[in-house]
Structure formats: C-alpha cells, structure tokens
Amino acid sequence: MDLKLLRALVGVAEHGTVSKAAEVLHITQPALSRQIRNLEAQAGFKLFERAGRGLRLTPRGEQFAADSRNFLTSANAFGERAQELRRGDIKVLRVAAAALTIEAMFPAFLKRYVQCVRDVRMVLIDAHAADHLSLLERREADVSVNVLNMLPLDSRRFAIRPLQSFHMLAAGVPALMSDLGSASDITRLAGRPLLLLDRSYATRNVFDAACHLADFKPNVFLESRSVNTLLAMADAGHGVAVVPSALHSSYDKLRTCVVTHRGEPLPLNIAVVWDRQNAPLRHVEAFADLFEEHVRETYRPAASNGSRPRGSKPRGRAGTAKATSKTISKARPTGRSAVRRAWQRPGLAG
Structure with missing residues (x-):
C-alpha cells in the first residue's frame, strides 16, 4: 500500500478537513481527495463521513488510521536506520x-x-x-x-x-565439604557424587584432563548444560558441583573450595x-x-583465609575459599605460575 495514501489518511484525520490537511501536506485539495478515494477503494470500506463542514473517521476508519500511524512510524524509523547504515553511522x-x-x-x-x-x-x-x-x-x-x-x-x-585467569571451584553443602579446606586436590573429591557441566563447556574439558593426569575416576552423578541446575542440586545436598569461579549465585548453604592438581588451581583462561x-x-x-x-575491575584477586563473609553482597571484590556461593566468583588464584602455565597451552575452548 502506497505510503503517501496512508499519510493522506492520517493528515485528514488529524486536521478534520481536506483543505487544512492539503495545506500541511503541501498538496492540492483535489489531489488529496483523490488519494483518499483511492485508499478507500483499496481498503474496501469508507474511511470518512461528513460531520458538519468537516470530516470524521468512520469506526473502521478509526482502526485503520491507528494502524496507519503505527505503520508510518515504523517506516520512518526504518528509513532513518537505512540512512545511518548508508552513512556508516551505525x-x-x-x-x-x-x-x-x-x-x-x-x-x-x-x-x-x-x-x-x-x-x-x-x-x-x-x-x-x-x-x-x-x-x-x-x-x-x-x-x-x-x-x-x-x-x-x-x-x-x-x-x-x-584476560584474567579464572579457576574451578567445588561447591556443596557443609556435610560434603567440611574435610576439603580452602583448596583441595582433585583426587580428594573421590567418594562424592559430582555434578558437572557437559562436555560442550571448557570447564568440563579442563576437569576431565586433570582427572586423566591425576589418574582419578570421578563419580559423576549428573551432567547438565545449566550451571544453575548443578548449583540447585548441590544446594539440596545431592552432590558437589564443579563450576567456574566467574559465576555468581544465591545459594546460601553452599561452601566452596578451589580444585587443584599438584598444588595448582585448574586454570580457565578467558x-x-x-x-x-x-x-x-x-x-x-x-x-x-x-x-x-x-573483567579486571569486576574480578579481583581473592585472599584465601578460609573465613565466611556474613551477609555481604558481592561487589566484585576479594572473596574467600570458604565463602558462600553468593561469592563463587570471588575465590581466585593469585600465583602467576598457574596463569603462565595455562597461557602456554595453545588452543581454544569455551
């Protein structure tokens, strides 16, 4: 449908007479009247009716005019967007x-x-x-x-x-975490049901590689694509979730510890x-x-003093290895050796 016909409709509807609308639209009255008749012919119903010396919209004309205004607004925005793209502005x-x-x-x-x-x-x-x-x-x-x-x-x-290096955390209820301390070798997760991300994630690939190096066979209770599913299961006491330290969570009961191999955190290098x-x-x-x-401002190096913050709200500052899962993102290794060795590994995974 021709946009100029829709503009004619909206113009007459807003000004109430063909003469006023024609003046605003910079068109002759006969030409504007023809446009209205053409639009009515295309629509198949009357758009206006006489009201004294002016015109008013019919009930169906009111609905059609409202739709026309919306359509013209979108068309104008589309045109402006095209001009911006043509100029290279956006x-x-x-x-x-x-x-x-x-x-x-x-x-x-x-x-x-x-x-x-x-x-x-x-x-x-x-x-x-x-x-x-x-x-x-x-x-x-x-x-x-x-x-x-x-x-x-x-x-x-x-x-x-x-970017900065992250690492892996084990997260679980105190009954499953009390003997692990602030950091624990991957082999000490033995005997615990583990909640792991599936193999489409780098976190899982790095964990599996560390298990292979440590000759450790994990007891996998659940694999999921959703880290929130893992944390919810861990919060209910069904196992220990292995998750990246970059995450934030709201599960108050969970304790965390840094997962290590040969004394070094398992690196996740973004x-x-x-x-x-x-x-x-x-x-x-x-x-x-x-x-x-x-990333540098949000995730700062953490002090592993084993204390648990009380009611603190995560703000991207240092956390603790035994923090609640609200501060999962805060416990981070500070040793440069872990970062350096990790960056020497070629490749990409996510």
Whole structure:
C-alpha cells in the first residue's frame, strides 16, 4: 500500500478537513481527495463521513488510521536506520560466547558498552565453544569470548586478547565439604557424587584432563548444560558441583573450595578472539579494551583465609575459599605460575 495514501489518511484525520490537511501536506485539495478515494477503494470500506463542514473517521476508519500511524512510524524509523547504515553511522558487532560466559559476564558489561560505544550495536550469539572458530571464519560472528585451554588455535589466522585467569571451584553443602579446606586436590573429591557441566563447556574439558593426569575416576552423578541446575542440586545436598569461579549465585548453604592438581588451581583462561582476516578491527579492539577493563575491575584477586563473609553482597571484590556461593566468583588464584602455565597451552575452548 502506497505510503503517501496512508499519510493522506492520517493528515485528514488529524486536521478534520481536506483543505487544512492539503495545506500541511503541501498538496492540492483535489489531489488529496483523490488519494483518499483511492485508499478507500483499496481498503474496501469508507474511511470518512461528513460531520458538519468537516470530516470524521468512520469506526473502521478509526482502526485503520491507528494502524496507519503505527505503520508510518515504523517506516520512518526504518528509513532513518537505512540512512545511518548508508552513512556508516551505525555498526553491528556480533559477539559469540557460551551461555555460561554470557550469564556470568555480560549482563553488567552490556550496560557499560552501550554507554561507551554509541555508534555500534552489540548482538550476542549463544553458541557452543567448539563452534566459535567456524563462526568467525564464516563471518557469522565478528569476535568471540572464550576459554583458551584445549583446542588448537592458529595464531597466524586468529588474534587473541588474554584476560584474567579464572579457576574451578567445588561447591556443596557443609556435610560434603567440611574435610576439603580452602583448596583441595582433585583426587580428594573421590567418594562424592559430582555434578558437572557437559562436555560442550571448557570447564568440563579442563576437569576431565586433570582427572586423566591425576589418574582419578570421578563419580559423576549428573551432567547438565545449566550451571544453575548443578548449583540447585548441590544446594539440596545431592552432590558437589564443579563450576567456574566467574559465576555468581544465591545459594546460601553452599561452601566452596578451589580444585587443584599438584598444588595448582585448574586454570580457565578467558580471552577475546577474532579472525585477523575478517574482523572489523577498530570495533573489535574497542570491544576488547572495554571487556578487559570490565573483567579486571569486576574480578579481583581473592585472599584465601578460609573465613565466611556474613551477609555481604558481592561487589566484585576479594572473596574467600570458604565463602558462600553468593561469592563463587570471588575465590581466585593469585600465583602467576598457574596463569603462565595455562597461557602456554595453545588452543581454544569455551
């Protein structure tokens, strides 16, 4: 349907007469009258009826006019958007991340990004970590936030911006955690029912690799794609959840400890990754700068003093190894050796 006919309808409806509407629309009265008749012919019903010396909408005309206003508003916005894209004023940055990473890091970061980068709209893509490289290669994503640990990564093709290192925590009710202390070797989880993320997550891949190195066979009670499912089961006493330290939770009964192998935390090393050949470099680097700053300010090194905070609300500051699960994100290794060894491993997993 011709937009100028809809504008004619809305103009006459707002001004009440053809003469006033014609003046505002910069059109002759006969031409405007013809447009109204053409629109009525297309619609198949009368839009106006006489009301003294003016016109008023019929009942069906009122509904049609309301729909026309909405349609014209959308059409105008669409046109403005097209002009902005043509001028290059608005860009779209497509960011691939695993669901767990999105849940842990992006809700607060999105607000910051919108405030700091007004000419680029971020679109999040929830994707398995193993799919990120192919998404970048096919130009279906511009940048990825992922964990560098397991899969081979061609540094000639892909660029990375390393972020701070996270690690793995075991979380459970006190009855299942009381003998583990603030940090515990992975083999000491023996005899406990374990609640693990499925193998699409880097957390699980790193855990399985550590089990293999330690010659430890875990007692897996539940595998899930949802970390909240694992924490809910742990909170009910059904087992010990193994989760990344980046997460926040609201389960008050849970205690945590750092999972180690040979005295070192199991590292989860997050990075921003992009394809050197395809990525819009300026926008990717702006994203990486902001995201690196956000992670650095939100997740600070933790003191492992074994104390439990009382009623404290997580604020991104230091936590404790025996903290409630509200501060799951706070317990972090501070040794540089763990970070350095982890970054020496090539690859990408998420």
